[in-house]
Amino acid sequence: MIRLVRPYLTHPLVAVGGAVTLLWLVLALFAPLLAPFDPLKTILPLARPLTPAPGGGTLWLGTDMLGRDILSRLIYGARTVVLYSTLATLSAYAVGIALGLSAGYLRGRVDAALSFLANVVLSFPVLVLYIVIIVVIGASPLNIILAVVFSSAPAIFRIVRALTIDIATRDFVQVARTQGEGSLRIMLVDILPNATGPLAVDFCLRLGYTAITIGTLGFLGLGLPPPTPDWGTMVNEGKAMAIAFPHLVIFPCIAISSLMLGLSLLADGLKELSEAKGRGA
Amino acid sequence: MPLILFILRKAGQALATMLAVSLLVFLALEVNVDDVAVKVLGQFSTAEQRAAWLEANGYNAPFLWRYFDWLVSFVSGDWGMSTYYRAPITDLIPDRLAATAWLALGALSLIVPFGLGLGVLAGMRPGSLTDRVVSVLSVVTTSIPDFASAVFLSIVFVFWLGLLPGASTMIGGFSLKELVLPVLVLALYSTGYLARITRASMAEVMATPYIRTARLKGASLPRIVFRHALRNALITPITVILLQVPWLLSGVIVVEVFYAYKGFGTLLYEAAINSDIYLIEACAMVSVLVVVTTQILSDLAYGLLNPRVNLLGAPKPAKGDAA
């Protein structure tokens, strides 16, 4: 087991990217223990960073215009971002993998129909699609997850389909067919496990992009309804006063950028490792 | 002529996509007629007013009939009235689209030279210092969301240095200064992305047997890069540039809203928050049209750049083994 994990831990990109991602994961999981203040409580309006709090403690990153501690809101915001991005991305993957495997392995009419549908959805610029969906179904946590599934699943579908078509030409899949193996088992045992390398890379990136999308919707005022702390919404609320009080917006921006950076590095590292493994074999 | 056939086939596919998109958009926004009435007449309209309006505007007809009717008027140039701006939509869109085109052109004029240039420099010698610097830069720029880079750049150039204005309303007429920040923000992500793609493509080509052949023929590195590698390495990046246009269309919404720039992005955004459904429909259709067009251009560019795809219909030498 240690031998299996070791190359991942010693790879610099994976180590750094993984550490950053893990940091946000821990903050999200243990937010109530780690946040210095209640994220919804008014303490002192528009305090600059490093101001001492009236009731003791320090407002490390200052407060927003309603007097709520920004650091605590960032930590609780990590919960929202991590929870919804992960749920949404996983759901999108479930749909994308199921459809991509079937289209790529069965081909024919199923493939033609699904590929056309995917093309249709993918011909919307991403944000335009989100905006239309949110206007129609409204912004609620469930709806945001649905919107992510609707707009990401076609892209995942395309990747899985291409991988499936490629793997299906390999001899071991032909062997399974000549042994009389059923289609479902071929897809799940012979094809999917051999596609996990590129899919893991894509998952990391897509998780980050989902976080960014949720943030962007928040920034546009189309995100999760208040008072849920959410990084994009924090930027939206603070942007009118950003010139006078840059701390309102700069910290949530750093938060989301660092999360995405962590995931990108992780993805790059995983890619390099799997390519090195491919060469070694 | 394979070229004409190719374009016709692609245009046919694009048309089918547009039809499906129009059905999807219409289905999403107008399948529920009561919703339509509320959105057009406002929250405070009475039930009788809504019923009368629905009757007067043909909303009691079956869905498919209404869709067909809508499609015909859409194609013939009647895009309806914006309920928020109280003006014909066909009057609103061209100016806004032109304003956005300036942003996009500005961004592309940075993305293309820097993205391609840095990517080629990095991919020429994989593992070199240049390669590492470019790779780090491109990971960082592709990790910052548009709204965050808008915040970062504004804080540096507006708040600290005081060099540039923080809004791009262009109230006092066209101003180049006001264009700088939105263009920079828009270009940042795509430049990094293009550099990444170009680097990967270049590095891949530099590792091919035919580059080895060129080296073993006694060609120098500059000659290898310019004569042997570039033509093969740039095929993918050039198609990617065209496919970045849809991405720019997404970025444009964020950037225009951030800088209060009166372009296509703010138009769509305002339509969305004001439930201006006819305007949303029109904007969605226009943006999909832009995407579909760039896809055709990208396929065309690929066909023209790749000698294995014979689009110009040059006479093909017949295959046959040596005697």
Add this chain to the structure above:
Amino acid sequence: MTTQTPSSDTAILTIDGLTVALPRGADRRHAVKGASLDLFPREILCVVGESGSGKSVLSAALMGAVPKGLAIESGRILLQGKDLALASERELTRIRGRDIAMIFQEPMSALNPALTVGEQIEEMFVLHTDLAAEARRARTRALVEAMHLPDPDRILASYPHELSGGQCQRVVIAMALALDPKVLIADEPTTALDVTTQAQVLKLIRELKDSHGHGILFITHDFGVVADIADRIAVMRGGEIVEIGTAQQVLTQPAHDYTRALIAAVPSLTPRAPRAARTAEPVLEISNLEHHYGRTKALNDISLTLRRGEVVSIVGESGSGKSTLAKAAIRLIDPTGGAISVSGTPFLALKGGALRQKRRLIQMVFQDPVGSLNPRRTVGEMIARAAILSGASRAEAIRRAEDLLDLVGLQKSAYHRRPAAFSGGQRQRVGIARALAMHPEVLIADESVSALDVSVQAQVLELLKSLQEKLNLGILFITHDLRVAAQISDEIVVMHKGRIVEKGPAEAVLLAPKDAYTRSLIDAAPGRGSI
């Protein structure tokens, strides 16, 4: 074939104690260790070795282009008194192409897809001469003509993908010879080509040596080719040159055990001894099989019979339709016409579940030992799964898998390991065990030994023969290699362009071929007469 040592000349290329280090963590420390040899003008020196012998690294080192991660540790490479191991990149750039040139294994990928063939040959003159454009083009055209390429003007204007493999290789040779280099390095130049094309290219290389007097260092794994072309032979193993001598010496009185083993492993063209009368019942009957890909006819009126306990070989070059035939027989493709019966079952008429049930009757061992095993599953799981699919219970399947591992000569511990832990030959044994786990009536071996080194190839062939006798299997053996077919077949079927041109008992086809194409195949087999 000349046998005298060309001692009258002085060496044009001398390798002296060349050692190339592998990166740390590789399975051995040196790719090439203390290699020394002289190359004289007007000779072909063959460097022979199996995969991993270091022969390709040696040839790359001569061009000053060792792969990334490898480094020349010590030794000298003297080209006309100049040590290439010490030369700067700038000096090498001048020498490469002009004094020492190279031809490659994969001619298609060695040419730039975005430039015409003419531009690529002409570049040699641009790089190394001051000739005017007109003169350059004239010489380019002359070169192409000298390569016996038809319609030179058309060839010059073509892109590489518009030419065949053999044509591309001639273009690469033309390019290498453009400036009359003193030394030509040929790295497996005919391995990717069909036998008849290979014979033509070998003939061309011999002619060029005689007319221009180059010294040619010819890297190959194929002793047949060596026997055809070598003046002298160097044998490499594990990075070291174990034996060097004239072709006559090495081929007829090899001094080193390894050389002897290599030569002994080369399958002979003499057919195996005819066996008892062939009267067993047929297990595979193919009648009037047809298959079209679009407008091309890949299979045209194919009929043949395979009896229990018999080996029938299908021999043909690429494009002959032999692989399509194999795929049709196991129903990976549905042929457009004709009939196939497996043990009396009309196989082409089966559909869905009925087909899946009967698939166990006919099984296949694939060509590629890497691609035919799922890298994510253990060897035991794969073999046991095959047994389960043929109706065995879980416990029975595990027992059968263990027995089969033993039968194909693998250890019990192999059960729990993944394919990556095995060599090519071992993986092919796993593939055979998996096919046998279904208790098939017919086994198809599609180029199953082609990707293996000769010594391993001989072992796997031996295994197939013994299994066939032990289990009384019917084997349909698909191959491009007449020598291999000769070793194993009772009957040989020769295919050409989708048709059967000749079939009959192995000794009849090999010793008294009736068809012209069969004769040309036999004539083209490298090393015929000497090995």
